[in-house]
Amino acid sequence: MRVGLVVVSHSAKLAEGVAELAAQMAPDVVIVPAGGLDGTLGTDYDAVTTAISSAQRGAGVALLYDLGSAKMTADLAVETLGDPSTAAVVDAPLVEGAVAAAVAAQAGGSLDYVISAAASALALEVDDGELNGTEFVLTNELGLHARPASAVVRALTGLDADVAVTYAGKTADARSVLNLLALGVPAGGRIQVAATGPDAPEALNRIANLIARDFS
């Protein structure tokens, strides 16, 4: 049972495209596009309401939107649900937020977790500074791109540990796909992974395993 997503957009094509992109990294998450109104640009209250029902699998539904009036339609649709606490509108950039939400939902995160993952999607700024951690060399073909990054996030789900990844003088939160992507680690890149907290050894162990099998 995973959190479902609804993509609310003025454009049917945009909603479908965002849903398609987010689904690539979250094969088991229900992502329902709700874009356009009667074949033209606009947001469709009834379509959003229907999309929320389709995306609802019992763990809640997060709604992402493109522009202000789409947020209003999404807010109205949530407020008029039988139980408004079963869905929430996320203030996040649409594309980055949808990807982050999808990865968080794929990992089995709660609605609150998915919302905060999406809302912090734009935290692309990685900190300067090196960490003393365990060194790994990425031997997969493409480095730390989207799928490996989401594999790292998924592997850490449920662990009580803060995990940071350092590359070329920059440090990212290993629980954020977009943060990891912002490091831009290429194939053959040397990263340092540092973990703190009760589950730190297990976190390092899981990341070591992922890297050893080239994230496959």
Add this chain to the structure above:
Amino acid sequence: MPCDAKSVAAAVLSAADTITAHRDELVRLDQAVGDGDHGENLNRGFGFVRAALEKSIPDTPGAVLKLVATTLIAKVGGAAGPLYGTAFLRAATALGDASELTADLLVAALRAALSGVVARGKAEPGDKTMVDALTPAADATGTTIADILTAAAAAAQAGADSTVPLVARKGRASYLGERSAGHLDPGARSTALLLNAFAKAANT
């Protein structure tokens, strides 16, 4: 003259006619600062309202406004749908199941409509939105429905006119920044048009 559900429905129908008559004007205003769909969206939404009311008129003034609200929410794709939908929905709630509209209920409905729009759109006076027309309108007072609506309509138009020099801080026009100054806000204009149509209906 008592103002029952039929009178309210008649006022809504005349407002729908007003929107149709001003469709092109609203399109032009919105093309200048927004996405250009305000006139068409509103005309389309009120077209569905007209069709619903011509089919059957609900029993109470509040139920008429609720029908307007749900129709606009479902049929208007731009910001006007949720904003006007929320305005009419809050107004309907303020009227409750009263069989006739009174001056006191009208004042309460206007204030409820304003607070609904503010809650939905998060705009404040001076942001160059319909709130600039609705805020002074909701302060209208009077002893009769006609007096209140006449005052509200005049205040709304003055409020709409005051948006011309403003720089938009909410809605699609806000992306234009300084370039939005010098244009009448389409949402403020449509608010003034609707209230003017209601005032005219109350005075006939």
